[in-house]
Amino acid sequence: MQHNKPIIIAIDGYSSSGKSTMARRLAAAVGYRYIDSGAMYRAVTLYALDHGMIDSEGQPDADAIIGALPSIKIDFDVRPDGTQHTMLNGVDVETEIRRLRVSDAVSPVAAIAGVRHALVAMQKEMGCSRGIVMDGRDIGTVVFPDAELKIFVDASAETRAQRRFKELVDKGSAVSYEDVLANVVHRDHIDTTRAESPLRRAEDAIAIDNSHMTLEQQDAWLLERFNEVTAR
Numbered sequence: 001m002q003h004n005k006p007i008i009i010a011i012d013g014y015s016s017s018g019k020s021t022m023a024r025r026l027a028a029a030v031g032y033r034y035i036d037s038g039a040m041y042r043a044v045t046l047y048a049l050d051h052g053m054i055d056s057e058g059q060p061d062a063d064a065i066i067g068a069l070p071s072i073k074i075d076f077d078v079r080p081d082g083t084q085h086t087m088l089n090g091v092d093v094e095t096e097i098r099r100l101r102v103s104d105a106v107s108p109v110a111a112i113a114g115v116r117h118a119l120v121a122m123q124k125e126m127g128c129s130r131g132i133v134m135d136g137r138d139i140g141t142v143v144f145p146d147a148e149l150k151i152f153v154d155a156s157a158e159t160r161a162q163r164r165f166k167e168l169v170d171k172g173s174a175v176s177y178e179d180v181l182a183n184v185v186h187r188d189h190i191d192t193t194r195a196e197s198p199l200r201r202a203e204d205a206i207a208i209d210n211s212h213m214t215l216e217q218q219d220a221w222l223l224e225r226f227n228e229v230t231a232r
Contacts, residue, residue, distance in 0.1 A: 006032070006131030007230060008146075010139035012199065013153030015103075015187045016160035018210055018218070022153065023135040025215070026222045028082060030133075035076065035126050037136030037143070039086040040119050041110040042097035043074045047088060054105050066114035074122070100168065100175055103183055107190035110137070116196050137191055140202035149229045150205035151222070157184050159211045 009026065013019040020036055027034035044065065048054050053064045075087045085094040096102070109115060116138075123134065123143045134143065140150035161181035168175050191199040201207060206225060210218055 005230075006129075007148040008127055008130055008144050009133040009149045009151070009226070010144050010147040010202075010205075011133065011135040011151045011153060012137055012140050012201070012205065013135075013151075014155070014157075014160060014184075014199065015191065016164040016184055017153040017155050018160075018163065019135040019151075019153045021215070022151070022210075022218060022222060023133045024084070025219055026226065027133040029219065029223060030226060031131075033126075033129075033132045034084060035123065035132055035134040036084065036086070037119070037123055037134055037139060038106075039076075039094075039097060040074050040122065041115070042102050042106050043086055043088045043093060044069075044072055044115055044119070045102050045106040045109040046093055046097050047072050048109060049101065049105060054109070058105055058108060060105070060109050060112065062112045062114065065109065065112060066118075069115070069118050095171070098168075098171070099173060100179065100183065103187070107187045107194075111190060111194040111196060113196040120197075137199040138197035140205050141200060142197045145202070149225060150202050151225065152201040152205040152207045154207065154209045155211040157181065157188065160184050 011019045011023045020038065024034050047068065048060055048065050051068065053061045073089050077085045077087050077092065079085060085092050086097055120143050126132065127134065127144055140147055158181065161177060161184045164184065165175065165177045165180040168180065208221065
């Protein structure tokens with residue numbers, strides 16, 4: 001039967017819409033590899049911040065960052081408990097890339113055409129073997145336009161900011177809800193208006209607004225979509 005043939009699942013959506021959690025949990029449920037494309041852009045941003053390639057106004061030096069790309073090696077390390085940690089040049093940067101300092105700088109870095117081209121090429125390579133779930137902003141539109149299952153995730157900016165705020169506070173960050181909301185709104189604007197691969201819903205993507213869904217409801221909904229596609 002055909003349902004054993006591994007597929008590519010692309011999950012796109014706004015920042016802090018919960019798409020990484022969705023993707024990670026779906027991958028675990030169906031035995032696929034999970035790839036967090038957003039973590040890759042965050043890793044490049046962290047490198048740029050640590051090497052003085054972003055000024056005090058938050059503006060990245062595009063030429064310097066593009067020039068540094070050959071020196072930036074990004075990988076994912078899967079831990080025994082199933083969690084996945086982002087590795088930057090062999091160093092575990094999972095906690096560091098989630099801080100507001102990186103969140104505030106990542107959208108302008110991700111808007112640089114040269115950065116997107118390099119990371120999209122890396123992502124396409126990761127998907128060669130199929131059997132993957134990848135989430136991001138342009139997975140269903142640019143990275144894997146032929147993905148068999150495409151999901152587009154949305155939730156209100158306030159709901160997303162509340163989730164992000166709770167996540168940061170739980171990790172010990174001293175942040176205010178207002179700052180997190182401002183970051184979410186600012187990133188939405190950059191992500192949807194940038195010239196290179198803007199965030200948009202692919203025509204064949206299935207939309208989901210998870211503002212009022214529990215994780216269990218979300219998991220069940222996703223698994224149903226997966227089973228529909230793989231049973232064809």
